[in-house]
Amino acid sequence: MKKYLCLHGHFYQPPRENPWLEEVELQDSAAPFHDWNQRITAECYGPNTGARILDDQGRIQRIVSNYSRMSFNFGPTLLSWMERHKPMVYEAIIDADHRSRDIFGGHGSAIAQVYNHMIMPLANKRDRRTQVYWGVEDFRRRFGRDPAGMWLPETAVDLTTLDILADFGIKFTILAPRQAHRVAEPVATPAQPADSPKGAKKKTPPPEKSWRDVSGDRIDPTRPYRVSLPSGREMTLFFYDGHISQDLAFGDLLDSGARFKERLLSVYSDERDWPQLVHVATDGETYGHHHRYGEMALAWLFEDIQKDPDVHLTNYAQFLEKYPAEAEVEIYEDSSWSCVHGVERWKSDCGCNSGMHFGWDQKWRKPLREAMNWLRDEAADVFEKQGPRYLADPWKARDAYIEVVLDRSFENVNAFLAIHAKSPLPPEHVVTALKLLEMQRYAQLIFTSCAWFFDEISGIETVQVMQYAARTIQLLGDLTGRSYEDDYLDLLDKSPSNVFKSGREVYVENVKPSQVDLLRAAAHFAMSSFFEDYQESFEYACYSVTHEIYHRVPAGRFGLVTGKAQVTSTLTRESVTIAFAVLHAGDHNLNCGVRFYEGSENFIKLEKDLRVPFERGDLTAAIRTMDEHFGKNIFSVWHLFKDEQRRVVDKVLEPAYQLAEAAYRQIYEGNQAMLNFLSWLHIPSPRHFLDAAQFVVNNDLKQMFEHDAVDAEQVKSLLEQCSRWNLSLEEAVGHTAAEWLNRRMDEFALIPDDVDLLEHTVAVLEKLGPIPMGARIWEAQNICYTEALELAAPKKAPFKTEDEDASRWERSFTKLCKLLKVHPK
Numbered sequence: 001m002k003k004y005l006c007l008h009g010h011f012y013q014p015p016r017e018n019p020w021l022e023e024v025e026l027q028d029s030a031a032p033f034h035d036w037n038q039r040i041t042a043e044c045y046g047p048n049t050g051a052r053i054l055d056d057q058g059r060i061q062r063i064v065s066n067y068s069r070m071s072f073n074f075g076p077t078l079l080s081w082m083e084r085h086k087p088m089v090y091e092a093i094i095d096a097d098h099r100s101r102d103i104f105g106g107h108g109s110a111i112a113q114v115y116n117h118m119i120m121p122l123a124n125k126r127d128r129r130t131q132v133y134w135g136v137e138d139f140r141r142r143f144g145r146d147p148a149g150m151w152l153p154e155t156a157v158d159l160t161t162l163d164i165l166a167d168f169g170i171k172f173t174i175l176a177p178r179q180a181h182r183v184a185e186p187v188a189t190p191a192q193p194a195d196s197p198k199g200a201k202k203k204t205p206p207p208e209k210s211w212r213d214v215s216g217d218r219i220d221p222t223r224p225y226r227v228s229l230p231s232g233r234e235m236t237l238f239f240y241d242g243h244i245s246q247d248l249a250f251g252d253l254l255d256s257g258a259r260f261k262e263r264l265l266s267v268y269s270d271e272r273d274w275p276q277l278v279h280v281a282t283d284g285e286t287y288g289h290h291h292r293y294g295e296m297a298l299a300w301l302f303e304d305i306q307k308d309p310d311v312h313l314t315n316y317a318q319f320l321e322k323y324p325a326e327a328e329v330e331i332y333e334d335s336s337w338s339c340v341h342g343v344e345r346w347k348s349d350c351g352c353n354s355g356m357h358f359g360w361d362q363k364w365r366k367p368l369r370e371a372m373n374w375l376r377d378e379a380a381d382v383f384e385k386q387g388p389r390y391l392a393d394p395w396k397a398r399d400a401y402i403e404v405v406l407d408r409s410f411e412n413v414n415a416f417l418a419i420h421a422k423s424p425l426p427p428e429h430v431v432t433a434l435k436l437l438e439m440q441r442y443a444q445l446i447f448t449s450c451a452w453f454f455d456e457i458s459g460i461e462t463v464q465v466m467q468y469a470a471r472t473i474q475l476l477g478d479l480t481g482r483s484y485e486d487d488y489l490d491l492l493d494k495s496p497s498n499v500f501k502s503g504r505e506v507y508v509e510n511v512k513p514s515q516v517d518l519l520r521a522a523a524h525f526a527m528s529s530f531f532e533d534y535q536e537s538f539e540y541a542c543y544s545v546t547h548e549i550y551h552r553v554p555a556g557r558f559g560l561v562t563g564k565a566q567v568t569s570t571l572t573r574e575s576v577t578i579a580f581a582v583l584h585a586g587d588h589n590l591n592c593g594v595r596f597y598e599g600s601e602n603f604i605k606l607e608k609d610l611r612v613p614f615e616r617g618d619l620t621a622a623i624r625t626m627d628e629h630f631g632k633n634i635f636s637v638w639h640l641f642k643d644e645q646r647r648v649v650d651k652v653l654e655p656a657y658q659l660a661e662a663a664y665r666q667i668y669e670g671n672q673a674m675l676n677f678l679s680w681l682h683i684p685s686p687r688h689f690l691d692a693a694q695f696v697v698n699n700d701l702k703q704m705f706e707h708d709a710v711d712a713e714q715v716k717s718l719l720e721q722c723s724r725w726n727l728s729l730e731e732a733v734g735h736t737a738a739e740w741l742n743r744r745m746d747e748f749a750l751i752p753d754d755v756d757l758l759e760h761t762v763a764v765l766e767k768l769g770p771i772p773m774g775a776r777i778w779e780a781q782n783i784c785y786t787e788a789l790e791l792a793a794p795k796k797a798p799f800k801t802e803d804e805d806a807s808r809w810e811r812s813f814t815k816l817c818k819l820l821k822v823h824p825k
Contacts, residue, residue, distance in 0.1 A: 001268070001270060001272070001275075001276065002275035002276070002312070003268050003275075003276055003278070003310055003311045003312065004275060004276065004277045004278070004311070004312050004313075004314045004319055005264060005277075005278050005279070005305060005311055005312070005313055005314065006070075006071050006277060006278075006279040006313070006314050006315055006316060006319065007070045007071065007279065007280055007281075007298070007301075008070065008071040008072065008073075008174060008240065008279065008280065008281040008282075008316075009070055009071070009072045009073075009281075009282065009283070009284030009286070009287065010072075010073055010113075010151055010281065010282070010283050010284055011044075011045065011072060011073065011074045011075065011078065011283075011284030011285070012073075012074070012075035012078060012113070012117065012283070012284070013036065013037055013040060013075065013077075013078045014077075014117065014448055014450040014461055014464065015077040015078075015081075015116060015445065015448065015464070016035060016036065016037060016081075016464065017081070018467070018514060018516075018541075018641075018642075019442060019445070019467050019468050019470075019471040020471060020514065020515065020516030020541075020542075021516065021541035021542060021543075021641060022541055022542045022571070023541045023542075024037055024081065025641065025642040025643055026642050026643050026646055031731075031732070032731055032732040032735035032736075033735070037078070037081055037082075037085070038085070040285060040289050041082065041086050041089060042775070042776055043288050043289045043292075043775060044284065044285050044287060044288035044289040044295070045082070045086070045089055045093075045284075046086070046089045046778060046779070047288045047295045047775055047778050048065070048066045048067060048284075048287055048288060048295045048298075049065055049066075049067065049089055049092035049093065049096065050063045050064070050065065050092070050778060050782045051063070051064055051065070051066050051295040051296055051298065051299035052296050052299065052778075052781070053296075053299055053300060053303055054296070054821075055823055058821060059817075059821050059822060059823045060781060060785055060820075060821055060822045060823055061823045062303070063781075063782060063785050064299055064302070064303070065092065065095075065096045065099070066287065066295055066298050066299055066302065067092075067093055067096035067097070067100070067109065067110075068096040068097075068099040068100045068103060068109065069100070069103065069109075069302045069313055070109060070298070070302075070315075071109050071111065071279075071315045071316055072109060072110055072111070072284060073110065073111045073112065073113045073150075073151040074093065074110070074113065074284075075113055075116075075117060076113060076115050076116070076134070076135060076138040076139075077115075077116055079093075079138070079142060080138075080405075080406075083142075093110075094142060094143060096109070097109060097110040097143050100315065103313070104313075104314060104315050104317070104318040105318050105321070107148070107315055107317035107318040107321065108143065108145060108148075108315075108317070109315045110139070110143050110147070111147055111148065111149035111150060111151055111316070111317075112135045112136055112138075112139040112147035112149070112150040112151070112170070113135055113139075113150065113151040113153070114131045114132060114135050114150065114151070114152060114153050115130075115131045115132075115134035115135045115138065115402075115444070116131070116444060116445050116447075116448050117153040117154075117448050117449045117450065118131050118153060118444065118447045118448065118449065119153060119154060119156045119336075119343055119346045119447070119449050119452075120152055120153065120156055120157070120158070120161040121156055121157065121158040121160075121161060121333070121334045121343050122156075122343055122346060122347060122369070122447075123447060124376075125160065125164075126380075126395065127376070127444060127447075128160070128161060128164050129164055129167075129399070130398060130399050130444065131444065132150070132164050132165060132167075132168050132170075133168065133399045133402070134399070134402040134405075135150060136150075136168050136169075136170075137402045137403070137406075138402060138406065141406050146169060147169075147170065148170070148171050148172065148316070148317040148320075149170060149171060149172045149173060149174070149316055149317065150165055150170045150173055151173065151174065152173055152175075153449050154336040154337055154338050154339070154343075154346075154449055155173075155174065155175050155176050155179065155335075155336055155337040156334075156335070156336040156343050156346075156449075157173070157175060157179060157331060157333070157334075157335060157336070158333040158334055159227075159229055159230055159331075159333060160230065162227065162229055162235050163229045163230050163231050163233070165235065166229060166231065166233050166235055170235070171235070171236060171317070171320065172224070172235065172236040172237065172238060172316055172317075172320060173235070173237060173238075174237075174238045174239075174240060174281055174316070175237055175238070175239050175240075175331070175337070176239065176240065176242060176335075176336070176337035177217045177218075177219050177221055177239045177240070177241070177242040178215075178216060178217050178242065178332075178335070178340075179239070179331050179332050179335040179336070179337070180214050180215075180219040180225075180237075180239055180329050180330075180331060180332070181213070181214070181215060181329075181330045181331055181332050182211045182212055182213045182214055182215075182329070182330050183211070183212055183214050183219060183225060183327055183328060183329045183330075184209040184210060184211045184212070184327065184328040184329075185210065185212075185326075185327055186326040186327060186328075187209055187210075209328065211330070215332075217242050217243070219239050219329070220272075221238075221239045221240055221241045221242070221277075221278075221279065222267065222268075222272060222274075222276040222277050222278060223274055223275075223276070223277065223323075223325070223326075223327060224236050224237065224238055224277070224319070224320060224323070224324075224325035224327075225237050225238075225239070225325050225327050225328060225329035226325040226326070226327070226328050226329065227328070227329050227330070227331060228328070236320055236324075236325045237325075237329060237331070238277075238279060238316055239329075240279055240280050240281040241267060241278060241279065241280050244263055244264065244267070244280050245280040245281055245282050247263070248260075248280055248282050248286060249282040249283065249286050249290070254286070254287070254291045254293075254294040254297040254298075255291075255297070256297070257296075257297040257298075257300035257301050257304065258300075258304075260297055260301055261301050261304055261305065264278055264280075264301075265278075265311070274323070275322070275323050277314070277319055277323075279316075288775070292774075292775070293775070338352070338453070339352045340352065345365075345452060345453065346365070346369070346449055346452040346453070347365060347366055347369045347452070348362075348365055348366050349361055349362045349363045349365060349366070350362075353454070353455045354454055354455050356455065357455045357456070357498065360455050360456060360498040361496075361498070362455065363495075363496050364456075364457040364495035364496055364497060364503060365452050367491060367492070367494035367495040367503070368451070368452070368457060368462070368492070368495050368503060369452070370491060370494075371469075371488060371491035371492055371494075371495070371503070372446045372447060372465070372469065374487075374488070374491060375443065375446065375469055375472055375473070375484070375488060376443050376446070376447075378476065378484060379439055379440065379443040379472055379476060380440075380443070382436075382439070382476060382479055382480060383398075383436055383439065383440055386432070386436060386479060387436055388422070389422070390421060390422055390425060390429055390432060390433040390436065391420055391421060391422060391433060391436075392420060392421070392422050393420070394436070396420070397420040397437065398437060398440050400416065400419070400420060401416070401437045401440070401441065403416055404416050404437070405441065408570065408571065413434075417430065417433065421433065427573070430573055431572055431573050431574045432479065434571065434572045434573060435475050435478055435479055435572050435574070436479065438475060438571060438572060439472055439475040439476060439479065442468045442469075442471045442472040442475070443472050445465065445468040446465050446468045446469045446472060447465070448461075448464070448465055448468075450464075451464065451465040451466075455498070456497065456498050456499060457495055457497050457498075457500075457503050457506055458497055458499050458500055458506045458510065462506075463506065463510045463511060466503075466506070466507055466510070466511045467511050467514055469488065469511075470485075470507070470511050470512070470514075470515055471515075473485050473488060474515065474517070489504045489507060489508075490504075492504045492506075492507055513638075516641075518543075518567045518568075518569065518574065518575075518576045518578075519567075519576075519578065519594045519595075519633055520594075520635065520639055521540075521543040521545070521567050521569075522545070522565060522567045522576075522578045522580055522594045523580070523592045523594045523633075523635035523639055524540070524639070524640055524641055524644065525538075525540070525545045525547075525565065525567070525580075526561065526563070526565075526580040526581075526582045526592050526594065527582055527590050527592050527635065527637065527639075527640055527648070528640060528644050528647075528648060529550070529561060529582075530559060530561065530582065530584055530590070530648075531647065531648050531651050534547075539570070540641075540644075541641070542569060542570045542571050543567060543568065543569060543570065544567075544568045544570055545565050545566070545567050545568075546565060546566045547563050547564065547565040547566075548563075548564045548565065548566070549562075549563045549564040549565075549603070550563040550565075551563060551607065553611065553614065553615070555614070555615070555617075557586040557587075558583075558584055558585055558586055558614075558619070559582075559583075559584040560581070560582070560583055560584070560610060560611070560614045560622070561580075561581065561582045561584075562579075562580070562581045562582075562603075562606065562607045562610060563579070563580055563581075564577065564578070564579055564580075564597055564603060565577070565578055565580065566578075576596060577596070577597040578594050578595065578596055578597055579594075579595055579596075579597045579598070579602070579603050579606060580592065580593065580594045580595075581593050581606065581607075581610055581626060581629070581630070583610075583614070583619070583622055583623060583626060585619050585623075587652055588637050588649065588652045588653075590636055590637050590648075591623055591626060591634065591636065592634065592635040592636065592639075593626045593627075593629060593630030593633060593634050593635075594630065594633050594635065595629070595630050595631075595633055606629050609625050609628075609629065610622055610625055610626065610629075613625060637649065637652075661695075661696075661699065664691075664692045664695045664696055665692075665696050667688070667689065667692035668689075668692045668693050668695075668696040668697075671689050671692075671693075672693075674689070675689055675690075675693060675724075675725055676724070679724055679725060685725065690725060690727065693721070693725055693727060694727045694728065697718050697721055697722055697727055698727075698729065698730045698732075698733055700714075700718055701715070701718055701729075701733045701736075701737070701771075702730075702732055702733055702736045705733075705736040705737045705739070705740040706736060706740075708740075708743065708744065709760075710740065710760075710764045712760075712763040712764045712766070712767050713767075715764060715767040715768065716767045719767065719770050719771070722770065723770065729770070729771060729772060731772065733771055733772075734771050734772040734773045734774065734776065735776065737768055737771045737773055738773040738774075738776035738777050738780075739776075740764075741761070741765065741768075741773070741777055741780045742776075742777065742779045742780050744757070744760075744761045744780075745761070745779065745780040745783040745784065746779075746783070748761065748783060748787075749783045749786075749787070752787055753805075753809070755805050755808050755809050755812070758809060758812045758813065758816065759808065759812045761816070762812045762815045762816050762819065765816070765819045765820075766815070766819060777820070780820060781820050781821070781822060784816055784817060784820045784822045785822050787813070788813075788817060788822055788823070788824055788825045789825060791813075791825065
């Protein structure tokens with residue numbers, strides 16, 4: 001009996017980018033990280049590129065890539081973010097697929113994914129085809145090969161979707177066991193009787209298939225199955241082991257690698273007469289994010305399985321090549337892995353929810369789906385009417401637009417237009433063509449599945465797709481000159497909320513404030529220029545700004561700026577020239593006006609009208625003058641993009657922060673002796689003394705680790721105070737300490753023979769024991785491990801043995817290995 005094992009991870013995060021900026025803005029809920037992509041990369045995606053195998057003393061004996069030994073898919077939008085912001089992790093994932101080909105007989109372990117996690121059975125056929133095409137092309141560009149398999153979002157499936165996958169060369173997909181309806185064992189074709197006369201046309205018909213109902217998780221997941229498609233073709237389906245996958249995702253199976261292995265091996269049975277594939281599928285975030293150190297349990301499992309001669313690690317493509325599917329299956333159409341009612345979770349109040357909000361309903365799902373369907377159809381109507389004016393084949397161009405999404409360089413966009421434009425387009429028509437295509441991109445992003453998955457229409461996932469809808473509506477308005485927003489809001493009015501009055505209020509409160517146009521982008525530049533040293537030209541997100549005139553008039557805490565600038569969208573190439581003025585009346589009081597530039601005469605008048613009241617100190621008159629010149633186009637700190645808004649507010653409040661810190665520090669420093677005395681007597685310290693001490697100690701530690709030169713003795717002293725007075729350390733302290741260590745180890749990787757750097761790093765690291773850095777130091781450990789491997793190689797050493805520095809280096813590196821729990825080899 002041949003035994004094979006495959007573990008699949010579905011690595012995915014919903015796209016989180018602000019659709020007007022194409023960047024993920026600050027998310028306070030992910031603190032101390034900037035956003036959830038950053039946090040989950042640190043906890044899961046990164047650690048799985050270098051998972052730890054520990055020895056019996058808890059030291060890192062080996063660091064291995066889990067991706068190279070498992071089956072996996074990554075969401076294309078997540079990989080796009082990772083390529084820009086975490087390139088080392090991104091490259092390690094791509095490299096793991098290359099290495100997996102050597103492990104699994106030329107078959108890479110990565111499979112593709114439908115582009116932006118759209119529930120395929122609920123989409124129209126045209127959108128389904130674009131989603132698959134974009135997913136395949138994104139995969140080819142990143143992994144350098146054609147995908148053999150494709151992950152369906154939420155494993156939501158119907159035969160039409162499978163047929164579309166087959167159109168693009170996809171050979172298999174993975175489903176949940178309850179999605180199988182009935183199976184038929186392979187039936188041998190009867191042989192002709194030996195005495196049949198030559199040329200006889202009559203043949204014995206093959207026996208009828210014997211179908212067996214397997215509803216309710218009763219399908220045997222240890223073999224692949226063939227499913228017949230409407231086109232007459234077939235596709236292979238793998239049904240993962242549902243019980244183990246459930247326990248893996250939601251139970252404690254990852255607490256022990258040995259128990260995990262035992263559970264997997266228990267599935268094999270001598271009663272089966274086919275090569276058995278035990279395989280599970282879960283969200284990839286299970287390994288490290290949902291279950292801390294889950295990536296280590298997975299790595300241990302892989303290491304142990306590879307020592308077992310009876311069980312072979314494989315991936316789906318390799319197994320399928322060896323053992324093509326023989327049994328047949330019929331599926332439940334419109335079914336999924338996370339809704340027992342099929343695909344109702346993404347269109348109705350079916351009862352499926354997170355279970356976190358007792359008494360809430362999801363009656364908003366149906367009207368929200370209807371609103372998005374309406375918007376999609378309106379966008380398609382405009383695209384079909386206007387597209388042929390600019391594009392030779394608009395829908396073909398929409399499919400090919402993934403080439404632009406993957407590479408927005410000026411040259412690549414021109415190359416795309418050279419192929420798909422109806423004729424050479426003048427600049428203003430290029431803008432329109434790109435707006436049409438961007439509108440279609442957002443009209444697909446509005447269906448990202450996470451929007452319907454959770455409990456409330458005002459949740460961040462649903463607000464995200466409403467932002468995509470708002471951007472679609474904005475582009476529709478630009479293209480047609482009419483407003484679609486009121487009609488959309490009328491449809492949202494029918495979506496009841498558990499928190500707000502309706503979806504309309506959610507949109508007005510949480511989506512409208514995020515909207516950006518070229519004037520707001522200009523206002524952002526103008527206001528932030530008070531606090532940033534911008535050059536003549538600069539880029540922010542997907543906007544570029546070139547200022548031709550920039551005049552600043554300071555007056556103590558106050559200031560006036562006037563200027564002229566050109567603002568351009570790097571996505572649509574739309575560009576405007578604007579005049580602007582900003583009045584800073586101290587603290588957070590920023591008053592900004594922006595308007596289209598109307599010639600030098602009008603600009604000179606604007607400057608003069610503002611300077612006169614400002615220079616005589618009449619701020620009220622200056623503000624009134626701005627209202628006269630700019631009308632409704634007045635902006636404030638509220639209109640800054642979120643990250644810059646936070647930076648500006650921090651700078652504005654810096655004096656207040658310093659006063660507050662000084663007050664806490666005075667209480668702390670004035671009562672240290674008293675705190676020590678009370679501690680010695682075991683008398684509880686006054687709460688306000690401890691609050692001041694906790695603030696100062698945490699603040700000092702965070703500030704210290706923002707610089708490379710850290711005083712190890714000062715760290716020791718502060719941590720001793722934490723212990724003595726039972727002060728808690730903030731998570732942000734561990735975060736900044738881990739970042740400091742990773743930075744220092746990055747330097748060490750570049751100049752490993754710098755003894756002073758190594759000794760200083762070790763001296764500080766020796767004092768960091770109580771600081772909760774957790775898994776955040778995996779990058780530092782990787783560097784230490786790599787250096788230890790290189791030293792273990794023949795003739796590898798940074799110094800000659802007789803050098804004095806060699807002894808210092810060896811002593812410090814030995815300590816480093818011990819502190820980072822790396823086996824010294």
